[in-house]
Amino acid sequence: MLEYQTTLKSRCSLSGIGVHSGKPVSIHFSPAEPDTGVVFQRIDEAGTGRVIRALVSEVAQTDLCTALGDVSGEHVATVEHLMAALIAMGIDNVAIEIDGAEVPVLDGSAIGFVEAFEQAGTVALPVKRRYIRVIKPIRIDNGSSWAEFRPHDRTRFEIEIDFDSPAIGRQSLAFDLNGETFRNEIARARTFGFIKDVERLWAAGFALGSSLENSLVIGEDHRVINTGGLRYPDEFVRHKMLDAVGDLALAGARFIGCFRSFRGGHRLNAAALRHLLTDRSAYEIVETTRREQGRRAEMVAVNAPVYAPWTI
Known part of the structure; x- marks a missing residue:
């Protein structure tokens, strides 16, 4: 850290x-x-x-x-x-x-x-730098979807998705987050959607700038229609992990713990983060310290806010 x-x-x-x-x-x-x-x-x-x-x-x-x-x-x-x-x-x-x-x-x-x-x-x-360390499990359910935070000694994401479309199906991915892993394994995964939903989205004022240049599109035949195909064999779950990383960055500080979700999305990510931050017994604010020269850094609890305090 x-x-x-x-x-x-x-x-x-x-x-x-x-x-x-x-x-x-x-x-x-x-x-x-x-x-x-x-x-x-x-x-x-x-x-x-x-x-x-x-x-x-x-x-x-x-x-x-x-x-x-x-x-x-x-x-x-x-x-x-x-x-x-x-x-x-x-x-x-x-x-x-x-x-x-x-x-x-x-x-x-x-x-x-x-x-x-x-x-x-x-x-x-x-x-x-101050961190939010998860110290007890918390979970939120929404029908068949769920998300949870669990204690862990690093920042970890475990994401699973399940779509009816055979182009996607059920995919899962787990990573301890760091800059190198994010750049190589997650950052290039693109947002995606179904061509059958385009007219509905346009009518609602969404996806007006969407194109094959900035989105993975699944056609009526359940195939990716983009020239060049997928950047990763499981690009869909990698993009869902990218979204989760971004949504949880709105905590106001990095978290130390494991975030897990099944069939999640922006709404569930935000709800899980709010649930964590409103339960003061579920986390503590910590920062690094080195007590001796050359000793490995340790995390210690501090009585201080993170650098961008939230209001729930």
């Missing part, structure tokens, strides 16, 4: 379209001071200058994507791929300016964000 908080070494920017809005958008990432956390600010004409914190308490919508803020007013949608890249690449503090209401989808995965952050670089800050 890293001992100190980090931020970007230099400013970087990306542009693209929103997968649901279909509108062009640019996003700019700047270094931030310790204990800032991840904060968004709209800089387009609709923006008021309000800072929207990347916290589960700000989650306003979980239909098809995760949106922060006020969905009837100032908000930022589809934050999950970006948040996954930030947390996996070890970036704690960043100020984000965005000139639209939706984070650009890029190629439907998180690899574009990862590469931008690698190019910008990171720098350590002189303030200890």
